[in-house]
Amino acid sequence: MPYFDAASSAPLHPVARQALLAALDEGWADPARLYREGRRARLLLDAAREAAAEAVGCRPDELVFTPSGTRAVHEGISGALAGRRRAGRRLIVSAVEHSSVLHTAGAHEADGGTVTEVPVDRTGRIAPGAYAAALREAPDGVALACLQSANHEVGTLQPVAEAVEECAAAGVPLLVDAAQSLGWGPTEGNWSLLTASAHKWGGPAGVGLLAVRKGVRFRTVQPADERESGRSPGFENLPAIVAAAASLRAVRAEAAAEAERLRGLVDRIRARVPELVPEVEVVGDPERRLPHLVTFSCLYVDGEALLHELDRAEFSVSSGSSCTSSTLTPSHVLRAMGVLSEGNVRVSLPRGTAEAEVDRFLEVLPGVVADVREHLGAPKPAEAAPGPDPDPEPELVVDSLGKRCPIPVIELAKVIGEVPVGGLVTVLSDDEAARLDIPAWCEMRGQTYEGERPADRGVAYRVRRRA
Amino acid sequence: MPYFDAASSAPLHPVARQALLAALDEGWADPARLYREGRRARLLLDAAREAAAEAVGCRPDELVFTPSGTRAVHEGISGALAGRRRAGRRLIVSAVEHSSVLHTAGAHEADGGTVTEVPVDRTGRIAPGAYAAALREAPDGVALACLQSANHEVGTLQPVAEAVEECAAAGVPLLVDAAQSLGWGPTEGNWSLLTASAHKWGGPAGVGLLAVRKGVRFRTVQPADERESGRSPGFENLPAIVAAAASLRAVRAEAAAEAERLRGLVDRIRARVPELVPEVEVVGDPERRLPHLVTFSCLYVDGEALLHELDRAEFSVSSGSSCTSSTLTPSHVLRAMGVLSEGNVRVSLPRGTAEAEVDRFLEVLPGVVADVREHLGAPKPAEAAPGPDPDPEPELVVDSLGKRCPIPVIELAKVIGEVPVGGLVTVLSDDEAARLDIPAWCEMRGQTYEGERPADRGVAYRVRRRA
Structure with missing residues (x-):
């Protein structure tokens, strides 16, 4: 039964399973305690941190384990923003970051901060120089920039090394969300912060990584806690941490x-x-x-x-x-x-x-x-291709109100042949997806998208027949 | 090799191990997905939530899983404080709460909130009526009160049912930290919020519980997230959640x-x-x-x-x-x-x-x-007992500066016999523990503690010989 959704969650790697089992027996005690069970747990934790740091490309004391990639992102961004509050309150992100990054940006805005979203091209990639431009054009001080190493939905790699340099030139730290790529290799360039998630590379659920390079200003916004350098509160999920580090090493090999x-x-x-x-x-x-x-x-x-x-x-x-x-x-x-x-x-x-x-x-x-x-009831390829014009109307309105994706596009495709070349079809739709899919259909089918207009109900999307 | 520190972390219960192993195979996929692996994970998550809710004594939709007891406390308190912000910004806690509660209170104070610490008696128990008094005497609006079910260091049970009633009478929600007791039984009384930690009852690390009763005002302060009703962001640690619920049921039996x-x-x-x-x-x-x-x-x-x-x-x-x-x-x-x-x-x-x-x-x-x-070099019981006064000095100063616990008390015990009954010994110490241990020693040994005075260095603790 083929599972083709590794980007959501990868099946557990055999090495992770093995390490988890061993650590259940050896690593259940509190690593902060001085007795033998605690010392044994501490040794496991230290070894896991060293292995993970080596794979990430940082020092062990720059790396903490969090309960998930999402929490690593939340805590990495909020800590860097708080640490650089004097530099400014602007956060730069790409428009295609993982929702955990965009939601943290949303929370930052709700808290009075400002956010710049850097656009991407049709492949999902930010343009070279895009971060430099965002930094240059920021009307206020920039505290932090974030960029994913690779997109989680379309797989496109981002020019991280260039963005690192652009940010370094402006003296702004860059947080790289390496959730999708860390299992495949380290992130190049001298990034300032890095986040990742173990269950994306075949490690267990319950483990994220947050690396903060020495010298990066960082102030935890969580309540005080002695665990994980104060950067990730709560009792360490040690068996899962051990399994995460072991499997990272295994998948890298x-x-x-x-x-x-x-x-x-x-x-x-x-x-x-x-x-x-x-x-x-x-x-x-x-x-x-x-x-x-x-x-x-x-x-x-x-x-x-x-x-x-x-x-x-x-x-x-x-x-x-x-x-x-x-x-x-x-x-x-x-x-x-x-x-x-x-x-x-x-x-x-x-x-x-x-x-x-x-x-x-x-x-x-x-x-x-x-x-x-x-x-x-979608048009067949033959149907959809515009046939000879049957007593054409110069303009035609399709009422798709109340209908959900992909119906509005199907109805558009069915009637486009009924207007003459040069004629106009207006699709009335209150479905959010239509805003994206009607222009995309035009681009795919060689028709001209003429933009949207407000309507009494929904939105009127205007398409001119070109062929 | 006897391990006598279950209150830090209990060894993994055999049922937890078994359930964890089964869920590693069945529950690694994303429970939000619609395909079979996701549906299987969702079934496991739902079943775990029902089992845990039954043990807690709440509805399944009132319970979320967090990555640890500490995070449950952080998120429970901050969410209740935010939800009741209009009612006021005062938080009431007992003086003997777990550090996760007190640190959240500290963060609340740093953020401009106010905190009342309710004192305890010599057994570590709050007095009956103590929460009612704290509520009555609060100079500003009270958003939330917190009380542990049982103390983690000395085992004393708190009068939770009484505190629940006192808070209810004032219209203030009570959060019960049930970390130490949930494995032994449910928390009585109609509490508003409850937190717990699986590794304290023999469940795995990586799982906390946060219950918020319907009708309690609650507003998550975390960035938006679709998981766990938005109250605990990040990919669910499903195998550990399954193991936590199964072991809770087993230890209760x-x-x-x-x-x-x-x-x-x-x-x-x-x-x-x-x-x-x-x-x-x-x-x-x-x-x-x-x-x-x-x-x-x-x-x-x-x-x-x-x-x-x-x-x-x-x-x-x-x-x-x-x-x-x-x-x-x-x-x-x-x-x-x-x-x-x-x-x-x-x-x-x-x-x-x-x-x-x-x-x-x-x-x-x-x-x-x-x-x-x-x-x-502690005084032997015979030595320590005051002997006949040898050419007594009416007053004596012991310089314990720079010496750590228990040395200042040892030195006090060694010289108390050298002053006559009614004579005074002053201990100079810069060790924080002396402030607690010198009065405690006096109480245990029937001597009179006369309080402390500032000194050029450290503090002068004054003890009058009574026998």
Whole structure:
């Protein structure tokens, strides 16, 4: 049963399981105590910290263990902002950071701070010089900048080394969220803070990493606590910490070979999906990307139905489509990239994924997409292609109010052939995803998107037929 | 090798180990995902929440899992304070709460809030009516009151049901820190919030509980997060959560019988230690107490040396003596109780402790204490008892500057016989523990403590010989 959602949570690495079991027996006592059980726990904790620090590329006393990657992000950002409060209250982030970073930025704004969001291109990558520009244009003092090493939804690698230099030139610390990449290799460049999450590399849940380089101003905003240099309060989750460090070392030892192998499989998906499935957009940078992750969006497809059908076919994947989120808004990453969000599928292969599983996925996918499209009454490729104009109206309004993604786009596709070339179709929609998906459909289908206008209810999206 | 420090961290219960192993295989995926691995994880999480809620005595949707008891306390207090900000900014705590509570109170004060510390008697128990009085006398609006169910250092049970009523009468929510007692039974009374920690009852590290009753005003101060009703951000530590819930159910099933058995063993320690070891004070309430915990202090003994010698004799215990803390100050609990802190030993028996281990402890202890006393040059019981006055000086000054606990008390005991009855001994000391231990020594030895005065260096502690 192929599990293709390693970017959410990787299956536990055998080394993690083994280390966790050993540490359950040896590492349950309080490492702050002086008796033998405590000393044994302390030795395990120290050894885990050294191993993890080596993999991260920092000193052991620069690294603390947190209860999750999310908490590492919260505590890293809030501590750096508090430590540099005199320098200013502006935080710079990219528009495609993990929600834990953006939510911390939101909390900072609610607390009176200011935030600059650096845009990305259609591949999800920030432009070279983008952080330098954000720093230059900041109207107030910048306390901290954050940048992910690689995007969690589309796999695009960010130019971290350049951003480090741009921030260093401005004297601003850079926090790198390395959650998606740390298992594959260290983050290059002299970053100031780094965060990561063990269950993303095959370690256990319950462990995040927060590295703060010596010399970086940092002031914990948590209540005082003696554990983890005061930077991560609470009794250490030692067995899981030991397992996290051991598995990080193990996945790193296998990383080069496994990355090459998975890159080949992902290349196959990237090449074959658009051949096998009509009306698909593969998103993310095709070269500068994580080895194991690929994302594509299928026109006229409901993401939730697609996931459900793939699950019935025994493939576990995730999606950035609005209908799969609790808020019914499309992924902020896809939105920032300006790409289609409907029928979105993220495939992230865990280590050890067999070639046959990928081949079977490629066999199953076209039928699944076709079934979902048929069920939704999506236009067939032949239908969707504009036919001869049948007594054309110069303008046409489609009322999609109350209908959810992908229905508004399906209805648009069905009527575009009914206006003459040069004619206008206006889609009325109150679905958030339409704002992203109607322009994306135009770009994919060679139609002209003429922008949106307010309407009595919802929004009027205007599309001019070009061919 | 007897481990007698269950109150720091209990050895992992076999049921916890078993459940953890099963959940490592079944519960590593993201419970928010819709595919089968995610649904399986969600089922495990829901079942764990139901089991834990039943043991706590609340509804499943009132309970969230946090990464530790400390984090449950931090998030419970800060959320309740924020939720009731309009009611006021005063927080009421007892003087003997766990450091996680007192440190959160400290952070609240640093943030402009106010704190009332309710004192305790010599057994460590708050007086009946103490919370009502604190509420009545609060000069400003009270947002929240906190009270532990049982003290972690001396085992004294607090009158939680009374405090609940006193707070309810004032319309103020009460947060109960049930970390030490939840494995023994539910907390009675209609508390508003409750916190606990799994590794204290034999569950794994990495899991705390936070219950917030419906209707209690609560506003999370963490950045937004979809996990755990937004009250505990970050990926759920599911295998540990499953193990925590399973072991809580298991220890509860054994609780009544095991409590009775351990109570007998603790009774034996309480009775025998003062018979076997001279100059000992057993502290804490002798009746209203946790079943498995007993604490005593030995005059003229260095706590660190005592722990070290007990460790060599293969007994793992902890201590609230100043010399065993990183800050060189005695435990705030012993200080609030006004009892001797030097040579302090806390024995907390894990479930399953054999009678023979306790007997062996009672065999070993007297020799260990005697050795430490001899090494420190402590007065022998005969010496220490005031002999005939040898050409007495009416007043005598002992310079103990620069000397650490228990030396100032040892030097006081050695010279008290050199002044006549009615004569005065002044001890100069710059050790924080002296402030607690010199009055405590006077109370134990029937001498009169006449208070302290500032001195050029350190503090002058004045003791009048009474017998």
